[in-house]
Amino acid sequence: MIFGRLLAKRLLLSLVTLWLLSVLVFAGGQLLPGDVGRAILGPLADPQAVANLNHELGVDRPLLVQYWDWVSHFAIGDMSMSYTFRSPVAPFVVQALTNSLKLAAVAFVLVVPLSILGGVWAALNVGRPIDRIITVAGLSATILPEFVTGIVLILIFGIWLRWLPIQASWPDGAGPLTQIYYLILPSVPLFLVLFGYIARMARAGTIEALDSDYTRTAVLKGLPWRTVLWRHVLRNALLPTITVIATQTGYLIGGLVVVEVLFHYQGIGGLIYTAAKGKDFPMLEAGILTLGLIYTLATLLADLLYSALNPRIHFGAVE
Amino acid sequence: MSVATEVSGATETASTRSARAERLRLLLRSPTFLFGMFVLLFWIGCALIGAQLVPVDPYADDMMNILAPPSADHWFGTDSLGRDVFGRVITGSRDILTIAPLATLLGTVLGTALGLVTGYFRGVIDDAISRLVEAVLALPLVITALLALVALGTSSVTVVVVIGLVFAPIIARTVRSAVLLERGLDYVAAAKLRGEGSAYIMFVEILPNVMPPILVEATVRLGYAIFTVATLSFLGFGIQPPSPDWGLAISESYGMINGGFWWTVLFDALAIASLVVAVNLVADAIHGVFET
Numbered sequence: 001m002i003f004g005r006l007l008a009k010r011l012l013l014s015l016v017t018l019w020l021l022s023v024l025v026f027a028g029g030q031l032l033p034g035d036v037g038r039a040i041l042g043p044l045a046d047p048q049a050v051a052n053l054n055h056e057l058g059v060d061r062p063l064l065v066q067y068w069d070w071v072s073h074f075a076i077g078d079m080s081m082s083y084t085f086r087s088p089v090a091p092f093v094v095q096a097l098t099n100s101l102k103l104a105a106v107a108f109v110l111v112v113p114l115s116i117l118g119g120v121w122a123a124l125n126v127g128r129p130i131d132r133i134i135t136v137a138g139l140s141a142t143i144l145p146e147f148v149t150g151i152v153l154i155l156i157f158g159i160w161l162r163w164l165p166i167q168a169s170w171p172d173g174a175g176p177l178t179q180i181y182y183l184i185l186p187s188v189p190l191f192l193v194l195f196g197y198i199a200r201m202a203r204a205g206t207i208e209a210l211d212s213d214y215t216r217t218a219v220l221k222g223l224p225w226r227t228v229l230w231r232h233v234l235r236n237a238l239l240p241t242i243t244v245i246a247t248q249t250g251y252l253i254g255g256l257v258v259v260e261v262l263f264h265y266q267g268i269g270g271l272i273y274t275a276a277k278g279k280d281f282p283m284l285e286a287g288i289l290t291l292g293l294i295y296t297l298a299t300l301l302a303d304l305l306y307s308a309l310n311p312r313i314h315f316g317a318v319e
Numbered sequence: 320m321s322v323a324t325e326v327s328g329a330t331e332t333a334s335t336r337s338a339r340a341e342r343l344r345l346l347l348r349s350p351t352f353l354f355g356m357f358v359l360l361f362w363i364g365c366a367l368i369g370a371q372l373v374p375v376d377p378y379a380d381d382m383m384n385i386l387a388p389p390s391a392d393h394w395f396g397t398d399s400l401g402r403d404v405f406g407r408v409i410t411g412s413r414d415i416l417t418i419a420p421l422a423t424l425l426g427t428v429l430g431t432a433l434g435l436v437t438g439y440f441r442g443v444i445d446d447a448i449s450r451l452v453e454a455v456l457a458l459p460l461v462i463t464a465l466l467a468l469v470a471l472g473t474s475s476v477t478v479v480v481v482i483g484l485v486f487a488p489i490i491a492r493t494v495r496s497a498v499l500l501e502r503g504l505d506y507v508a509a510a511k512l513r514g515e516g517s518a519y520i521m522f523v524e525i526l527p528n529v530m531p532p533i534l535v536e537a538t539v540r541l542g543y544a545i546f547t548v549a550t551l552s553f554l555g556f557g558i559q560p561p562s563p564d565w566g567l568a569i570s571e572s573y574g575m576i577n578g579g580f581w582w583t584v585l586f587d588a589l590a591i592a593s594l595v596v597a598v599n600l601v602a603d604a605i606h607g608v609f610e611t
Binding site: 013020154166254279284288 | 450451453454455457458459460461462463465466467468469470542546549550553554555556566569573576577579581584585588591592595596599
């Protein structure tokens with residue numbers, strides 16, 4: 001009952017966020033540039049040609065009509081036509097999204113277990129050198145721009161040691177293992193950014209749980225340390241970590257653009273970058289709105305997962 | 320009555336002042352703060368007078384001497400136009416250390432005003448701001464900035480304005496929660512009873528008391544601003560040629576990295592890393608001092 005109401009409320013809020021986002025993207029893609037035809041054809045083009053192009057693209061219609069046309073088509077998966085390729089945007093976005101998800105998946109599979117392990121390990125050794133090392137290294141890795149860590153990694157592992165390919169695009173017809181091999185180096189900068197955040201949350205949660213009365217009780221009543229750690233400490237400690245992992249998809253997405261450009265990878269970030277360079281507004285808007293949609297869904301999912309796993313919220317003790 | 324108020328007012332000022340001195344003393348004893356500040360001041364110094372100190376003009380190209388490895392003449396080698404990489408790294412902090420602080424300042428001023436108003440009056444605007452923050456945060460800053468820069472055309476002013484505008488609601492949220500704690504306190508009630516206007520209460524009475532969280536938030540934001548400006552420059556939408564900016568230098572040179580010209584990107588990458596880490600150390604130390 002309470003969970004149902006929570007679900008409805010969260011869904012509604014997500015819809016409001018998405019609507020605001022679509023207005024923001026629409027404003028950026030179709031309002032701010034002013035004369036779209038002029039922006040594409042350049043300052044020296046014939047005014048008649050600009051007017052013709054504007055008419056052809058439909059950008060000479062009233063703004064509200066344009067917005068409704070754009071957003072209603074987007075909602076059913078029709079993302080209008082690319083200015084550059086003069087063909088529908090959707091297939092490009094789907095292909096790019098598939099590639100990006102592969103890259104993100106490799107990064108996630110590496111980072112989630114390792115960062116939780118790192119955070120818990122630091123918490124179990126709080127104050128000792130290993131804790132300091134994990135905390136400081138994690139924090140430093142998190143704040144460095146992805147292209148900075150990426151370029152250093154390329155130099156070390158791609159140029160000097162020649163262990164890994166420095167371009168993420170695998171040859172045609174490569175099997176899954178070869179694809180993963182090509183994605184290892186690009187996923188490391190993403191790994192570094194995420195590691196610090198997740199490890200910090202896992203560490204804080206574990207320290208808090210270790211310090212709690214229920215852990216003390218569990219230890220004093222003679223439970224084996226292993227049981228205390230798994231059943232009492234980690235179950236409580238890792239709840240907030242789940243939320244952080246989901247909200248970090250936002251950072252992951254931002255990092256994707258940079259990493260995909262640096263490693264010449266045809267993902268959604270690469271698509272946005274190419275569209276931005278070529279002033280291909282429909283492609284740019286579609287790419288950005290897709291990212292916003294993914295982020296909003298991930299946040300919603302994290303919220304619900306958190307409530308579902310946390311009995312205190314489940315039974316209505318909170319809110 | 321009035322005398323008593325005077326006296327308590329005076330002791331309060333004195334205790335605030337000593338608290339400020341105490342914080343400063345703590346900061347000056349913190350090794351993270353000192354180290355971060357040292358590196359930061361080094362790069363600020365380079366931005367101000369680096370151009371006069373470097374042995375080779377960082378803008379002069381030398382077509383006879385392109386992509387030369389590090390040597391006695393060119394300590395960090397030369398880039399694809401034969402320009403001296405050492406000179407360009409030393410002078411490369413200038414633009415990013417102008418744009419990032421300006422963007423942070425704009426965001427902090429707007430965000431503080433917005434936070435004071437929403438925290439003091441609450442109501443509908445308050446809810447609207449929260450929704451707006453969520454929509455803005457649903458996109459990474461780099462992508463929002465990219466969209467705006469493509470739409471408006473790339474320029475340093477646009478970079479400052481876009482980052483400032485995105486920061487404003489985020490900073491407003493921090494200020495708002497600090498204001499919510501203050502508005503119920505006696506000194507606000509006293510000011511209301513004296514018949515002070517809302518603007519006076521917000522900006523003269525409340526603002527000085529919420530300065531610490533604003534300062535902490537601003538230093539953290541400065542780190543993000545530097546991160547974002549560097550990334551945008553790398554993508555070609557930030558600082559423009561022929562600036563010796565580090566992100567731009569990597570953007571211009573990383574395509575040739577397969578040829579083994581490591582010196583065209585490595586020093587710039589290390590320079591960015593040192594600046595970002597330094598700012599974050601300073602922010603972290605300031606945060607630590609104000610938390611306790």
